[in-house]
Each structure stands twice: as structure tokens, then as C-alpha cells.
Amino acid sequence: MDAVLSRLKGLTADELREEIIKANLKCGPITATTRAIFERKLARTLVENAGLTEPDSSGGNSAWLDSSGSVVPPCATSATQDSVTGEDGDFGYGMGLNPPEEEALSGTVCPCNVENSQSETQTPSKTAQGSPTFFYGVCPLWEDVLARNERAHVYTDKKEALQAVKMMKGARFKAFSNREDAEKFAKGIFFSVKFPKLDHPSMMEADTINREKANSFKSPRTQDLTAKLRKAVEKGDEMSFTELVWSNPRYLIGSGDNPTVVQEGCRYNVMHVAAKENQPGIVQILLDTLENPDFMRLMYPDDQESMLQKRIRYIVDLYLNTPDKAGFETPLHFACKFGCPEVVNILCSHPDIDKNCKNKYNQKPSEVICERMKEKGQFQEVKQKINEYLEDRLYIPLLRATDNSSQPVIGAPWSPEPMENLSPRLPRSPKDPVMAVRAFAGPLSPSKADEFRRVWKTPPRERADHFHNILKSDPDRGAERVGRDLAHELGHPWAEYWDFLDSFVDLQSSEGLKVLEEYLSKKDFRDRAHEEAGENETSNRFKTPSPVRLYDCLQKRGIFFSS
Missing domain, CATH: 1.25.40.20 (Ankyrin repeat-containing domain)
Structure with a gap:
């Protein structure tokens, strides 16, 4: 089949059309898309007409292909040859478990005439078709002693290899370009690791974990x-x-x-x-x-x-x-x-x-x-x-040391696509503090991002004193307050990290207020003096702050709420 296909692929479109018409097949337009379909259809017809079967799954009376890919009719054999090859021709194993030795195959091929015998002597392979393209080695389960004691399970037909795998539970098969490697695989030389049993407790547990559990939801109409x-x-x-x-x-x-x-x-x-x-x-x-x-x-x-x-x-x-x-x-x-x-x-x-x-x-x-x-x-x-x-979406980050041991740094415009480092590219020392993002403005267009960063780092002269006073009066969150005011003034998105919420949020936006209200509704602000003996009301009050203290703290950080 493969030889016929290879010959047909070498034909031109006109030659292929003539071959199709000679085979009494319907021929349509031969294009780059339809050519492969017509080639397979014609090859299948030629093989069926000649009674051709594959050499690894047929008997001695099957037709073969010469080196040019033409169909050669089967030769007449004697009754004694039929009796010898009738069982060995199809290997005598319907289930495909034990393939024959190569020497047995060589005795079943008989020359039909002088030309065929000359072509056989010119080819190094055992058969007139040539050596198979792939050898399929079947490796039985490690615990299957009977299967391992048999000869190496090597096949040239993938269907027979699959059939053998079905007969040997837990077996594996693999394709090789030469018979030697296939035999090594079949004997377990390449696979020294034992195959685990499917009924092993660990395998059953893993299978249970990985199996998707069906949910109770039905597809809507x-x-x-x-x-x-x-x-x-x-x-x-x-x-x-x-x-x-x-x-x-x-x-x-x-x-x-x-x-x-x-x-x-x-x-x-x-x-x-x-x-x-x-x-x-x-x-x-x-x-x-x-x-x-x-x-x-x-x-x-x-x-x-x-x-x-x-x-x-x-x-x-x-x-x-x-x-x-x-x-x-x-x-x-x-x-x-x-x-x-x-x-x-x-x-x-x-x-x-x-x-x-x-x-x-x-x-x-x-x-x-x-x-x-x-x-x-x-x-x-x-x-x-x-x-x-x-345009590209950029963010302007504010970086602070995790221990607040250094001044905050306004980072360069950053985009999530290149995944660049937010920290300034300076020579680093093991003693340098670890920087983390504490606030950011964006997403912004490149032009707006550059403008916002410039004003944030170097405010205009008329507002420089005001921003300087904020930075001096609130070293913990002064830079965030300046950036927040600028973002709200220019209408840019803003978010900063709040420890008690453990998230980035703008508390002066409607979404931020919703997050804050959800947090307050979940907290228990009742007096906890009776829960822990030996602690006074002051210590309890500091452990669980009241809403009034929380709002006062936020107002000191520049967060004001309308009544």
C-alpha cells in the first residue's frame, strides 16, 4: 500500500487522472486539497484488484510490490508449500501474540520467474517488498512472568501490536526504526522501572483525586x-x-x-x-x-x-x-x-x-x-x-521598603506585558531593604502615565509646599496621599494597599466603600473584656478597634467620607 502511494505521489495531475480513469473510478478536479483523497482511493483499488496484502500479516500466496511500486501477481505454489506455509503464512497466531522468526519468513517467499528472482537477489531484504518502516515492540507487565518467558514480542504491523497489547494486561508498546531496539524494549531492557499495578492503593487514590466529579447542574435550555x-x-x-x-x-x-x-x-x-x-x-x-x-x-x-x-x-x-x-x-x-x-x-x-x-x-x-x-x-x-x-496600558507604582527603613520610590511606568522588574535598576546590596508595591495609578496611556509620574515626582511650584508638608507630616503614607490626590484630580484610576483589608483598593471610590462596609459588617465590635480574663478594656479596645477609631485613623491618612 505504501509503495503504491509513493508511486502515485510522483505522478503529475494528468498522469494521475489517466490512472484513475483506467481503474474505472470517477475523477473530479485534482487540486492540492483533493489529490491525497484520489491517491488513497486509487491505491486501495489497485491493491484490492491485485489481491495485495501486507507482508507481515499475509500468507505466502499474497501479491507483492516490486521496487518501482508496481503490483506483481502472486506466484503459483505447490501443495506441499501451501501445507507448510498455510499455518506459518499468517504466523499461525490469530491473536498476534508470538510473531515468527525472520528465518521462517525467508523460506516462504518463492520466486515466480527469473525477473522476480533477480530482483530479490538485488534487494538486501528478506522479502520482495523490502524491510518494514517500523518495528513495534510490546513490553509485557513486569509481573507477567509467562509473557516475559516467551520470545520477544516484535511486530511490523501496528494492528497486531495493538491486538497483543489487548491480550496482555498492563503491556506497553512503542515503535522503533530497527528490530534490535524493538526487541530490547520488548524484553524490558529500556524500561527497567516496574509498571505499577492499576489496582494498587496509591494508584486508586490518585485516580480518585484526578477524576472529575460530576456536578448537579444541568445545561440550560x-x-x-x-x-x-x-x-x-x-x-x-x-x-x-x-x-x-x-x-x-x-x-x-x-x-x-x-x-x-x-x-x-x-x-x-x-x-x-x-x-x-x-x-x-x-x-x-x-x-x-x-x-x-x-x-x-x-x-x-x-x-x-x-x-x-x-x-x-x-x-x-x-x-x-x-x-x-x-x-x-x-x-x-x-x-x-x-x-x-x-x-x-x-x-x-x-x-x-x-x-x-x-x-x-x-x-x-x-x-x-x-x-x-x-x-x-x-x-x-x-x-x-x-x-x-x-494604546499600551501602563501603571505608575509606588514602592516602599517592607520595614519602612528607606524613602518610598516612585517607579517607572510599567506594563504587564513585558513583565519587567518594578524596582529601580541600581546596583543591589544584601543590606538593601526589600521593596514592595504599596500603591499604583493606572491603567493609563503612555502619554498620561509619563505626565502623571512627572507631576507626582516633581510637583508644580505652586503646589510644592503643600505636597512637601504632607510628606513631612505623614512619613508612613504621605507619598500615597499625594498620589491619591493627583489621581482623583486628573480622573485616573488609583489603588493602594491597606493592611486591615489585605487588598489594593481606593477607599474614596464606590467599590472601595463597598469593600470597607463588608469588612465592618463582618467584624465583631462588641466589648471583649469578658472573653479573655486578666485583660482590661484598653487592651481589648486596641486589639479590636471600634468603627469610630477606624474612621479617625483613615481621616488622618487623608481619607474623608461624606455624611
Whole structure:
């Protein structure tokens, strides 16, 4: 079969067409795509017409191929040869366990005429077809003494090797280019490590751990996906959307951890619809939900943390960068095309977004900005915003020593893509303090990031005294206060680290206030004097601060709340 295919591959398209017509087969256009199909079909027909079988699984009466790849009919053999080779021709082993020796094979080949005998003497192989391409060595289980005491299990036919593996429980097989290596593998020389039993307790325990536990959530109906989920996304009903996806995670995660399709035909997922309908709130909730380990834990309750994080990165990447079926456009294409700057800002802020993907018209998101925008009056303003958001996203970090033994350092603009070091590139000493990020502004465009860092490091003359007084009066958080005031004044995103919350947050934003209220609602501010004997009210008060003391402390740090 392989020799016939190799001969057919050397033919031109016209010659191949003539061969197909001679074989009484239907011939269509022969192109680079269809040629392989016609070659296989013609080769199969030629082999069947000549009664050709593979040399490692056929008897002595089978047809063979000469060196040119032409079909040679089988030669007539005597009755005595049939009686000898009738059992050895197919190796006499229906299950393919014990292959014959090479010497036995050499005696079964008989020359049909002088030409065939001359061709055999010219080839170094045992048979007229030549040596097989691969030798498959089958290595039995280490504890299978009977199988190991037999001759080496080496096959030239992959089907026979697979059949042998099925007969020997726990066996392994591997392909080699020469018979010697295959025999070594079959005898266990290459694999000195014992194969563990499948019923071993440790293997059973590992199998139990790795097996995915089926959850109780059913796939939602198509009517629910369109009438409930998609409608909630189109209307921007964040509460209904959140309730739906948390009640059944399969609203977002389909089979194979793929995004659920909410609009057939174009194959839109939730991100496509939210970007098209200009719903930045839904986009942010969707990303926050997918990146929440508790949400993914609903689908895979027994997954290890590392596997859970891999699933999260996989599904988030698909939601961000999966194109639709119609125009091959991603959610970022939709947000740019329909003029949705807030959605573009959220999408471009994510490190896994692909800004250079192209649609079927070979256009990037930056090339389709506001093409289908409805409100043409704000065209230039919206286009300028989207262009700024599509630029590289940079952050301005503030670095402090973990022991507060040195002055804070305002780092250079940093992007998550190059993964550069935030610390200043200076000669380091073992005595230098360990620097950590305590606050940052961003994401910002490169121009705005440079401007913000310049003003933060070197304030204008009219405000220099004010900033200097803040830095002197509050050495622990003075630099953060200056950066916070500048960020709020310029309208840039800001976040700083708070020890009692153990997170980066802007406490003067609505999201920050929500985090603070959740923290206060969980704390127990009742008097703890009766819980620990021997401690007075003062010590208890310092261990669990009251809300009044917490607000006073925040106000000293420059955080003010409106009544």
C-alpha cells in the first residue's frame, strides 16, 4: 500500500487522472486539497484488484510490490508449500501474540520467474517488498512472568501490536526504526522501572483525586439562554444576570469549558452581546465572576487549585478573544465598531486581551472604530477615547521598603506585558531593604502615565509646599496621599494597599466603600473584656478597634467620607 502511494505521489495531475480513469473510478478536479483523497482511493483499488496484502500479516500466496511500486501477481505454489506455509503464512497466531522468526519468513517467499528472482537477489531484504518502516515492540507487565518467558514480542504491523497489547494486561508498546531496539524494549531492557499495578492503593487514590466529579447542574435550555440570559445582558440588568449565572454556572460555561452560545447562527457569547449593546457593567461582572475561584469551584468541586486556575485562564481567554462566526470579530471589535469606550477600557485593561486580532476583512479593532456608531454628534470625542484605551496600558507604582527603613520610590511606568522588574535598576546590596508595591495609578496611556509620574515626582511650584508638608507630616503614607490626590484630580484610576483589608483598593471610590462596609459588617465590635480574663478594656479596645477609631485613623491618612 505504501509503495503504491509513493508511486502515485510522483505522478503529475494528468498522469494521475489517466490512472484513475483506467481503474474505472470517477475523477473530479485534482487540486492540492483533493489529490491525497484520489491517491488513497486509487491505491486501495489497485491493491484490492491485485489481491495485495501486507507482508507481515499475509500468507505466502499474497501479491507483492516490486521496487518501482508496481503490483506483481502472486506466484503459483505447490501443495506441499501451501501445507507448510498455510499455518506459518499468517504466523499461525490469530491473536498476534508470538510473531515468527525472520528465518521462517525467508523460506516462504518463492520466486515466480527469473525477473522476480533477480530482483530479490538485488534487494538486501528478506522479502520482495523490502524491510518494514517500523518495528513495534510490546513490553509485557513486569509481573507477567509467562509473557516475559516467551520470545520477544516484535511486530511490523501496528494492528497486531495493538491486538497483543489487548491480550496482555498492563503491556506497553512503542515503535522503533530497527528490530534490535524493538526487541530490547520488548524484553524490558529500556524500561527497567516496574509498571505499577492499576489496582494498587496509591494508584486508586490518585485516580480518585484526578477524576472529575460530576456536578448537579444541568445545561440550560436554549429558551432560557435567549429569553433570560441574553435579555438580561441586553438590558444591562446586572442583578438578574448575577443571580442567573450563580444559580447555574452552565449559563456561562458550556461543554469542554467553552463559552455558552446565547445567539445561534452568529454564535455570540455573553461578551459579544454585552460589547455590542454597550453594557460595561455586565462586562466587568462577567470577568469578575469567571475569575472568581468560588464560581469555578461550583463546576469542579474536587479540582486542585492549580487545575482550577488553569481552567479560569482558559475560559477567560476564550471569552475575551473568541471571534464570532459571521465576521470573525472579537468582543473588542464590537466595542470599537459600535463606539463603546467604557467597554473598550475594561477589555483593554485585562492582560489577556488580544488587540491585534483581525476579522475576516483583515481589520484590527483599531481600524473599525465607530464604523457603526449611532450618535454621530460625539464621533470625534468617542474615537479619541477609544484610541487612547487601545494604546499600551501602563501603571505608575509606588514602592516602599517592607520595614519602612528607606524613602518610598516612585517607579517607572510599567506594563504587564513585558513583565519587567518594578524596582529601580541600581546596583543591589544584601543590606538593601526589600521593596514592595504599596500603591499604583493606572491603567493609563503612555502619554498620561509619563505626565502623571512627572507631576507626582516633581510637583508644580505652586503646589510644592503643600505636597512637601504632607510628606513631612505623614512619613508612613504621605507619598500615597499625594498620589491619591493627583489621581482623583486628573480622573485616573488609583489603588493602594491597606493592611486591615489585605487588598489594593481606593477607599474614596464606590467599590472601595463597598469593600470597607463588608469588612465592618463582618467584624465583631462588641466589648471583649469578658472573653479573655486578666485583660482590661484598653487592651481589648486596641486589639479590636471600634468603627469610630477606624474612621479617625483613615481621616488622618487623608481619607474623608461624606455624611
